[in-house]
Amino acid sequence: KSINRILLTGAGGGLGKVLRQHVSAWTSHLRLSDIADLGEARDGEEIVQCDLADGAAVMKLVEGVDVVLHFGGISVEDKFEPIMQANILGMYNLYHAVHACGVKRVIYASSSHVVGYYPTTELVDADMPLRPDGFYGLSKCFGEALSRYYYDRFGIETVCLRIGSSFPAPLNPRMMVTYLSYADLLELIRCAVFTPRVGHTISFGSSDNASRWWDNRKASHLGYRPADSSKQFAHQFADNIAYPAADDATARFQGGPFVIAGPQY
Ligand code: 15L
Numbered sequence: 001k002s003i004n005r006i007l008l009t010g011a012g013g014g015l016g017k018v019l020r021q022h023v024s025a026w027t028s029h030l031r032l033s034d035i036a037d038l039g040e041a042r043d044g045e046e047i048v049q050c051d052l053a054d055g056a057a058v059m060k061l062v063e064g065v066d067v068v069l070h071f072g073g074i075s076v077e078d079k080f081e082p083i084m085q086a087n088i089l090g091m092y093n094l095y096h097a098v099h100a101c102g103v104k105r106v107i108y109a110s111s112s113h114v115v116g117y118y119p120t121t122e123l124v125d126a127d128m129p130l131r132p133d134g135f136y137g138l139s140k141c142f143g144e145a146l147s148r149y150y151y152d153r154f155g156i157e158t159v160c161l162r163i164g165s166s167f168p169a170p171l172n173p174r175m176m177v178t179y180l181s182y183a184d185l186l187e188l189i190r191c192a193v194f195t196p197r198v199g200h201t202i203s204f205g206s207s208d209n210a211s212r213w214w215d216n217r218k219a220s221h222l223g224y225r226p227a228d229s230s231k232q233f234a235h236q237f238a239d240n241i242a243y244p245a246a247d248d249a250t251a252r253f254q255g256g257p258f259v260i261a262g263p264q265y
Contacts, residue, residue, distance in 0.1 A: 003193070005029040007065040009052065009072030009094070012036045015109065015166055016071045018182050019189070020045075023069065026193065033061055033072065035086075052090030055097075062097035067193055070094060071109045077134045077261040087139035095150050103156065107192045110144055110160040112178060112204065112214070113137035116255020120177075124254070126162075126202035126218040133255030134262050144202065151200035159192035159222070162214070163205040170230050173237045174256040177211045181228035184208075191222040198222070210234075213254050 006027040010016040012034035024030045024044050032038055033050040041047045050057045052072050062068065073087040098106060115124050116133025132138045147158035164178030165171070166185045180188075184207045192198065203219035206212065208226040216224075244251030253259045 001026060001028045003027040003066050005031060005065050006067050006069060007031045007033065007062060008069045009033050010070070010109070012038050013071055013075060015185065018185070019069060019071065022186050026190070031061070031065060052093060053085040055093045058093040059097045059100065062094070062101045062103060065101065065103055068094070068098060068103055068106045069189065070106055074136065077136045077258055080135050083135045083139045087136070088142050091143045091146055095146055095156070098156060099150060099154055105157040105193070105198070106147065107189055108143055108147055108158055108160045110162050111137065111140045112162045112164050113255050113258050114140045114144060114162060116253060116258050118213070118254050119252055120213060120254050122213070123215050124213060125215040126204070133253065133258045137255065137258065148200050157198050158200055159198050160202045161188060161192065161205045162202065166205070170233050176230045176234065176237060177209055177213055179207050179209055179230035180205045181207050184226040184228050187227070188224045191224045195222050
């Protein structure tokens with residue numbers, strides 16, 4: 001267990017629950033936080049219920065931590081106000097605390113929705129201009145830029161993971177392209193945590209799927225090699241894909257349903 005203390009935020013979320021099972025193998029003290037109740041602490045765990053929008057609480061949460069896996073916040077499109085609290089103010093509170101407490105590295109759950117308005121015909125890499133597909137994607141753009149600033153100014157390292165669709169299996173044809181298996185997600189995070197120098201790195205997160213929208217060569221120093229592929233699920237979609245209408249935005253843009261989502265319009 002080479003890292004003394006890891007903090008996992010959003011430990012009650014979809015991916016947080018998966019990480020909780022595995023990250024304890026890397027650290028002697030796993031601190032878990034969520035706005036929701038996380039139940040009983042297991043061996044080697046410490047539980048802190050915390051609202052990321054509460055700066056004083058976040059400062060306490062981060063104290064004594066070596067590495068943060070930041071998976072907390074809102075993970076889908078929503079009204080601006082809650083996204084602002086959890087994802088924008090929450091991100092500021094986290095890095096303010098990370099700096100004050102001397103944390104060395106953050107692994108940030110960004111999202112492919114920072115580039116969701118690229119057409120599905122384009123191959124996107126980490127240096128191309130951001131094209132968010134909603135307030136959620138915009139909040140992830142803020143997180144990527146904020147972490148860049150904290151690296152440039154204070155040398156705090158961050159790996160921003162532009163996670164595709166990390167579920168047990170793809171749920172629709174789009175996710176055949178964006179699918180990231182849980183095993184590959186864990187391997188990507190392991191690479192992000194243990195690569196000796198990462199500076200500020202942006203990595204896309206997908207498995208070794210047959211179709212791809214993302215060129216991840218700018219993150220090759222992480223050494224991430226996906227072992228899984230959405231290919232094994234191809235039979236679930238092959239027969240029932242309706243040909244998308246030419247004006248179907250959810251088929252034209254990488255963000256899929258996110259480009260028309262949102263209670264705000
Ligand atoms: C995301 O960023 C969401 O957090 C997740 O729930 C999925 O919807 C995913 O993107 C996706 O694009 O499939």
